[in-house]
Amino acid sequence: MKHAVSIIRIIIRKRSCFIGILIISTILLLGLLAPIIAEDPYKTNMNERLSPPSLKHPFGTDQLGRDLFSRVLYGARISLLVGIAISIISLTIGCFIGAISGYVGGIVDDIIGRIIDIFLAIPEIVFNIALVGVLCVSLKTTSSVWIVILAIVMTNWVTYARLTRGIVLSLKERDFILSAKVLGAPDWWIIIKHIIPNAIPPIIVLATLNVGNVIMTIASLGFLGLGIQPPTPELGQILNSGKNYFITAPWIMIFPGLAIMLTILGFNLIGDGIRDILEPKLRRVPNE
Template identity: 50%
Template sequence: MRPNEIASVIAKTRTSISTVNFIALLIILCLFLVAVFADVISPYDPYEVNMKEKLQKPNLNHLLGTDQLGRDVLSRIIYGTRISLFVSVFAIAIIMFLGIMFGSIAAYFGGKVDEVIMRFVDVLLSFPGLILAITLVGILGPSLKNLVIAIALTSWASYARIVRSCVLSIKEMEFVTQAKVLGASDVYILVKHVIPNAIAPIIVLATLDMGHIVLSITGLSFLGLGAQPPTPEWGTMLNEGKNFMTTAPWLTIFPGLAIMITVLAFNLLGDGLRDLLDPRVREYASKHY
């Protein structure tokens, strides 16, 4: 290919990537709007049982069909959006808080504090996160609240390690030294100067990790360790529909599509944020494109 043709392909690729990221952002915004206004959008009560209309194929009255109890699948998916997104956001917020707190404390104070925290992080990272979460939910009991606690307690370690690496370089910068000279407290320096400058990679990681959290919540709910019937949650819907895959495949197809679209959108948005916030990626792009 000629140089001008290569440049044209690269330009089109960059444009398509940014477009894909923008579409992913729109999808996520739409999902959150659906979650917030589920009561208004939902055509039926997701808990309403009507045995006369059970296992109906998608039709004008029930656009995505009905389940084995005659409940509207579209309404349950809409309410499932609220549960899956809000629970995932709550879990990722706890994970970020724990990771930022322990990672920044370990890096800023160093010494024995750093040694104790990071060795505990190493122990957590040595266990398979999903297996550890299943164990914790088994001990605490199956419920969405306990599922969030289990996922948060088993997922913050990687965030702490990233925050620590960022804070180690930031705390040696001149503006931090000046704040110490002016008599600022350690807590003030951490909150006002250090953590805000280390937050960018955590935002990217959290966005990319949202897809993983959604999969974890729906997967554990599918196994019966999260949301319990009749809660309209995507993983629970898959579990209830697995026995009807040959006679009523829409019971698993549509919740599965909802999970796939949500996870894909968060992954694409995370890739876009990484390209936007990572200075090394921007520098590489400016040199080569």
């Protein structure tokens, strides 16, 4: 209990981390309360199409007369939940593969290392676009939440695998690992008991920062028309629908863009704050 309280105090003192948590918590809370505080995001009203922001429609309406405030809230909720789900799945897969690669070594490490190099050699967004296309053709369907998740996970795990592999390579020759081997501890016990706990801090930092990158990828696919398909509200897709009305109705692009920016900023602030908390040498001001 005391340890948890001390961590909370450190987070509160670390202003960047606290602000990031506040931003993400606010966006997540608004998204969860969207059915209560916002209108139906699918409801159209052609008599109010392209209406500017007002008391009735705080963010204005889109080209079909749908309330943009509602669509942004629902879109932010989808982006957050999908982004966090992708990060958790990628972390699990990447850490498992990276730990095996680094700990086993030899030909296994060489094969996994070359696979990682291939993935890293191709720009991630290009790989995602290709994967979405291949999956849609293979499954004979249009892009959906599950296809977006699968396509991004298939490229996103590499970052975690590379980090975990490097950590395991640096840890497995340490004296406490060698001592455990001499005492007859099985490999799975060494990995769970000694290696994973020492690898958690940098992985947590990477995961927090990576959520922002994943949300940007989701929005990018949506903007290109390859992400979550209409009428489901998604921030990148809303941006795409408003590009033809940027002069006459700029709010259709401004508010979804701000939502994406604030979400990514929030996760980046949290990641930077956690990094400074977990690595005391990086703290410039002790009581910052």
